Amino acid sequence: MSTTNSFPFQERELSEKEVLQLLSKLADVTDELARVIVGQREVVQQLLVAMLTGGHCLLEGAPGLAKTLMVSSLAKTLELDYKRIQFTPDLMPSDIIGTEILETDHDSGERFFKFKQGPVFTNILLADEINRTPPKTQAALLEAMQERTISYAGSIYPLPKPFFVLATQNPVEQSGTYALPEAQLDRFLMFVRVGYPSAEEEIEILARTTGTQQVTLNEVLHTQDILTLQGLVRQVDISGELLTYISELTRNTRPDSTCNQSVKDFVRWGAGPRAGQALVLCAKANALLNERFAVTLDDIQKVAHGVLRHRILLNFQAQAQNMDTDGVIDSLLKNTPLPNSPLTSNASSSRVG
Template identity: 65%
Template sequence: MSEQEIKQLLDKLSQVSVEIAKVIVGQQNVIEELLISILAGGHCLLEGVPGLAKTLMVSSLGKSLALDFKRVQFTPDLMPSDIIGTEILETDHDSGERFFKFQQGPVFTHILLADEINRTPPKTQAALLEAMQERCVSYAGTSYELPKPFFVLATQNPVEQAGTYPLPEAQLDRFLMFIRVSYPNEQQEIEILQRTTGNIDSEISAILSAEELIALQGLVRSVTVSAPLLSYAARLVRATRPKATQLANNASDANTQSEFDCESVREHVRWGAGPRAGQALILCAKARALMSGRYAMNLADLQFVAPAVLRHRILVNFQAEAVNISPDNIIEQLLQQVPVPTSPLQST
């Protein structure tokens, strides 16, 4: 791919943010994290209280990409077959013979919006596991490939709210990023009121095609990363694990004794992030670098994506919950305390 073609693709990527901003006021960091997740080829989970336009944000992203988009409203009575599909009995009009035919569910799309995913029981939540990890669906002994690219963009309400079922840790780990959507500031809220109570009707144009998005994903993996940054990412992920757990699982690893030991992790974390978190850190940091027009990632890229990559992969204990210490607090401390390599780090 020529440099001119790459520039055109990056210009289109920037235009996607402009299109989303036609209907979404503020939330620039959230939109950036969504695009990072898409570029890195991973699924994304958005959490926020009702009324913060999470669904509108995802549907606007779907409209700005020339991809198939489907939405499933997760409810307590939703069944796995409502997502992946089911077999139906059909009759051959020529021979009169009856046979079963697989009727594809809404998961057979490029972008699946799983709206309020934690409003449905774990049995139905688990129906997405194979699709998210393997990009295929198995039914009655037959495997069906999903379209490429394929993304699950899920929204959820805080688990403290009534009628929610916390997602299992195994499924949370399948999400590349866990993005928190916060309240708008006063000026943004005034603009929201002005836009939504008047006659303003903004049309979103489709900017990127499936082929162009796949090409951008290939470019993400071509972004270079220095050895010190790779080491830093690994140390950051390993620092989320309580030292006692590491020693129990790596008794033969002499290097474990000298690894960074954070007091807050030791006292408040039950389980830390696994190797998949390190992969996600590097991919997301590369995607952010590419979005900035750079072909080498730097420390700022890693530290920007770290909260969204790690917060759903750190399980705090009851003691932490009692004193109101969250995974975000742990991550903030680690970003401040884990030693940062000095060279070569600053890529331009």
């Protein structure tokens, strides 16, 4: 974006200096997390993308890869209320959303029921090992994730703003776990896989975590900063050609409306329209993280795996041939025709400053 005096993205116009200060704070968040988390910069970027769009994020990885530490550390860099729920087989819906308790008015002696809010009434909710609790309890989060409200005893209670659910699950040990149903998976904006560190990163982890060093993270982003950044994301430009590309990419995940052979061979159900909406928003957030106010083709392809991998249901043939959703998405990105004009405008002219 060429230099202008203000950015009319909010109720109050933001000056270029204010926008640059907000974007620099995003970089500061990444730097703060790097003081605790070694590597995993791609995962951190995807967490920030989910935060900027106001969506929820599911992290999957083997034990010991710092998934819980990553979420709790992110919360410490934000001036937001944070709560953690350890999901277990005996967890009940009321343990999440809250329950009514019987109280007595000390003046009149009259007894009445009062709703006591559960841990879901927070800004950042860490649902740790979410697949270890039965579907009945998992479903208690559905309304909160979609509507940002809780219904109880005929009353509706709004959740604080902003509100994010960051959930973790362990793909290795399946005994005593309950796979998330597709309806709930679709509520997550992104499904992020956390991989093993490199050899150099693992040596750094050993050095940092076996000594006496204690790291205190600083709060970088405040509540209003986050809400303002979410407003900026919605105003990032995206061209009609890129919207068409996203629509085609989403439709090509469906076996009955694609020519892609991998999809026809291995996919049972493809992604719905919510996937296209998520691709647009995540691409806009990725552009903003890179200090651009126009989406590029690279932004879309950068977030495609995180947005689509949990919205594509594979068939038995895929399991027999060891094909996973990432392989299908790779084929889609390779074979879906690229737009003629992949940029809204020249990338350099869409950069702030």
